[in-house]
Amino acid sequence: MKEKLYRFMQGRYGSDQLNRFLMILVVLCFVLSLFGARVFYILGIALLAYAYFRMFSKNRYKRSAENSVYLRYEYKLKQKVASFTKNMKQRKTHHIYKCPSCTQKIRIPRGKGKIEIRCPKCGQTFIKKS
Numbered sequence: 001m002k003e004k005l006y007r008f009m010q011g012r013y014g015s016d017q018l019n020r021f022l023m024i025l026v027v028l029c030f031v032l033s034l035f036g037a038r039v040f041y042i043l044g045i046a047l048l049a050y051a052y053f054r055m056f057s058k059n060r061y062k063r064s065a066e067n068s069v070y071l072r073y074e075y076k077l078k079q080k081v082a083s084f085t086k087n088m089k090q091r092k093t094h095h096i097y098k099c100p101s102c103t104q105k106i107r108i109p110r111g112k113g114k115i116e117i118r119c120p121k122c123g124q125t126f127i128k129k130s
């Protein structure tokens, strides 16, 4: 039995990060479908079929390319989330202004009253409340 399964899976793509993500989506769709949204059930079945198709596919090159596209998007999203959380933490202690002429972001500590800000990039000055 184990031998048969091994022979069946030989040369096939198997699982990767994209498939793991698809499986999470499948579970999410099925959970949402429990609340009466039939669309999610159909979507879940479709995603499950796609995940199995990828797993048993013999076109390793194409599946691997799909996975790297997914990983690129995942990386970009993680970067954005990290930058957003960093900005949220800084909001308590700093103001972030954009230079009116070159749109360079400038970080100013809060609680200093009205101050003149000089852009370090282009030298433009402007007045803002800190």
Ligand SMILES: [Zn+2]
Pocket: 099, 100, 101, 102, 103, 104, 119, 120, 121, 122, 123, 124
């Ligand atoms: Zn500037």
